[in-house]
Amino acid sequence: MSAWDDRVVAEFRANGGGVRGFGSGLVLLHSTGARSGERRVSPVAAVQEGGSWLVCASAAGAKRSPGWYFNLLAHPDAAVETPHGSVDVHAVELEGAERDAAFARFVDRSPAFRQYEHDAAPRIIPVLRLEPRG
Template sequence: MAEVEQLPKVPPRWFVRTAWVVHRALYRATGGRFGLTRPRPGKYGMLRLHTTGRRSGRPRAVIVAYYEDGANLITMAMNGWDEPHPAWWLNLRAHPEAVVDLPGGSRAVRAREAQGIERERLWAGFDAYSEGPTMEAYSRRRRRRTPVIVLEPADLLAS
């Protein structure tokens, strides 16, 4: 008998959405003193990403997990392992210039999707910041490939 692959467990969608709302509320209530962290072994960092709405043109902000790759910040465009891409990624595709808030301050960035060998290297890099199943195991929960997003410092791009 063929063995059925066990997909990693993820919390229910309602729990994930509630956690996002609580995280943003704590960030706002503490004036940004709580909610942003630097990455460390076994734990992603958390940054606040400011985008421009692709249709409305209005400012938007979201807190996402990231790790550092040199001067670049790396995140993935996932929506709690749900199928649709997150709105912040759709916004960045339309308007790649953004600002990120980090524990030490803010910086202007330009977003792009990693491709090819770079994508594979950065995708594998996520495993150093999480315990348990690999990102590849989690990715099998989705039918579409999860984009890996590179947030490059805008000041380095201008020079």
């Protein structure tokens, strides 16, 4: 994890999920490294939808998706840590109109996502649904 991720994870855990600059819009994604097989923890913006979470691999508009996205493609079974506990999940990448509608939820939450989409072009920012397992 980067020093920034370490700080965000510590603040998330110390403040019941609240992180300066993000409010309560983050979860901690526990995934398995695509190549290393090592467990990873990544703070990610999430929109709760029913019992699932939508996560957006924006990487703040970078030309390449974040590592956790590739981890989920290789190993879709993961876990989401919330202020209320952890939930085992299975990641499903959204496509077409379903992806577009989900991405619009992130733009509604924060207009910065519209800029991320512009900056990332021609990359289409992936959106995944993390569905509870079991």
